[in-house]
Amino acid sequence: MGRGLRGYLATATCARLADDGMAVSVTLLALHRTGSAAQGAAVLAAWMAPHAVAAPLTGALAARARGAGAAFHVAALGVFAAAIAGVALTLGRAPVPVVLAVAALGGCCGPMVTGGLSSLLAGLVPDSGARARAYALDAATYNAAGIAAPAAVTTTAGVWGAGPAMATLAVSAAGAAGLATTLRVPRPAARRADRPGRRRSPSRSPLWEELLGGLRVLWRIPALRGITAATSLAFVGVGGLAPAAVVLADERGYPGGGGLLLTVLAAGALVGALGAARRGPGLSDVRLAGICLVGTGAALLGAATAGPHPLCVALFALAGLFDGPLLAATLRIRADHAPPAVRTQVFTLGAGLKTTAASAGAALTAASASALSPAQLLAGLAALQLAGATLLYGIPHSVHPEEGPEKGPEEGPEQRTEEPGP
Missing domain, CATH: 1.20.1250.20 (MFS general substrate transporter like domains)
Structure with a gap:
């Protein structure tokens, strides 16, 4: 296992431990501070609701930041950690709309903890043969977090209290942000010049077109x-x-x-x-x-x-x-x-x-x-x-990974970028 893959798995595990522990942690903290799980359910709903709405936007913004490697992912994980800490500090103490807003902010970063992180593996493990094992190990981080996070939160809450239990989730998410800074994601190749000796200034399609681009490809x-x-x-x-x-x-x-x-x-x-x-x-x-x-x-x-x-x-x-x-x-x-x-x-x-x-x-x-x-x-x-x-019946079973079955809508002859090979 290469160093890049080990660093990625450590990053993903820390991030997903924090994410999977939130449901139990929010419920325990609400019960401890308010005597009822009702506010915890509302906060959890605010945490989960933005996932689907924010997914296209976070994906498009991450795609725009591809030239900066994993910098966008680091920033998203940092906000994710701050939101968990914010919920830990405000739940049961601040007005409910404030707590819900903080939770919604963290939920907007949720897609980067799941699919956003997983999308980095194709660049970190460019060899198609090794990629199958890498994604299987990535899947294992989801399962391991699903088992370990609720148990860790429950144990911590029993020993030190519900507040410290959620604080440990914030620390785990912050650790993921720190580990993500070590990921060396290949940057896309520079755009071609229009003619020899003259480099064309890079053009960027409107954000709404990029938002639709992922949906069209799907x-x-x-x-x-x-x-x-x-x-x-x-x-x-x-x-x-x-x-x-x-x-x-x-x-x-x-x-x-x-x-x-x-x-x-x-x-x-x-x-x-x-x-x-x-x-x-x-x-x-x-x-x-x-x-x-x-x-x-x-x-x-x-x-x-x-x-x-x-x-x-x-x-x-x-x-x-x-x-x-x-x-x-x-x-x-x-x-x-x-x-x-x-x-x-x-x-x-x-x-x-x-x-x-x-x-x-x-x-x-x-x-x-x-x-x-x-x-x-x-x-x-x-x-x-x-x-x-x-729904999978009749779908072609094999396409060579490196060929790419179709060009994306924003990958025209002048705009296409390529990731460097191994």
């Missing part, structure tokens, strides 16, 4: 369109898994057993992602994503109908084993098929759409919980995984 390139639609639909189901697991375990006589189901799901995803880092060539990422969606859906469907609770736990772990490689395949498809000029936008848009889909899934699950049994609820969420797999 729609025009079949692999990107397919994986975005498939994972967004699947994430409607993923967003409802937490409440569905809780009510399923309660109904079957295991109060609090929903936490175990979610833990083994996340652990299985971590193992699956690490296993994907060792897989050899021969299976395309599009085909792998389809298999993973079918496997996840089938395992969750089995858990919905399983009688013995230990079997249900095992099937949740199996669902996680399929889910880990799915994220790795998704990241690799985005890197291989997105033109370099809009790659960051593709990553941030994909991450923002998945976050929005998960929020919608949580809301739909809450609205349906009274009308459906827990088993029916989980079966419906499993069906969304299977439906997502059908």
Whole structure:
């Protein structure tokens, strides 16, 4: 593993630990200072809501800053850390609109913690053979943070209090910003001169055109369109898994057993992602994503109908084993098929759409919980995984990563930039 990849993984892990710990931390802090979780829920909503709205803008701004390497990512992570610290200081002490504004500011940086960081890997690991392993390890950082962050926040809050627990998340995010300064992302090549001896002044398309550029690429390139639609639909189901697991375990006589189901799901995803880092060539990422969606859906469907609770736990772990490689395949498809000029936008848009889909899934699950049994609820969420797999049917399975299947809309003959080779 190269030094650049190690530095990236450390950066991503610190950033995602902070992000994944916010839900538990905000809830605990609101309970401690106000005696109710209501304000915590409002702050968390303000934290999550801007993800999809901010994703196109942050992606476009990051693309404009490509010449500065990872500088934009450093700045975004710095604001992200400051927002976490701001919420820790103001929640329960300042007027609610102030707290919500601080949380919304941090949420605007959320797409850079997820898709924005992942988009850097294509430049840090230009070799297409090593890139598959790099994205599998990147997927593992999401899974590891999903397991470690809630446990770390809960433990810290129990020992030192809810305020210090959130402060540790701010420190983790600030550490990510510091580590990001060490990332050596290749800068794009200089633009060509119009004629010998005379360099044309660089032209820049309007920001609104760049905002639309990422959306056009997502729609025009079949692999990107397919994986975005498939994972967004699947994430409607993923967003409802937490409440569905809780009510399923309660109904079957295991109060609090929903936490175990979610833990083994996340652990299985971590193992699956690490296993994907060792897989050899021969299976395309599009085909792998389809298999993973079918496997996840089938395992969750089995858990919905399983009688013995230990079997249900095992099937949740199996669902996680399929889910880990799915994220790795998704990241690799985005890197291989997105033109370099809009790659960051593709990553941030994909991450923002998945976050929005998960929020919608949580809301739909809450609205349906009274009308459906827990088993029916989980079966419906499993069906969304299977439906997502059908959206990948018929998509070409292989395009050489270095060829780029299509030029991005802003990569005309005079404007195109290229990243240096290895």
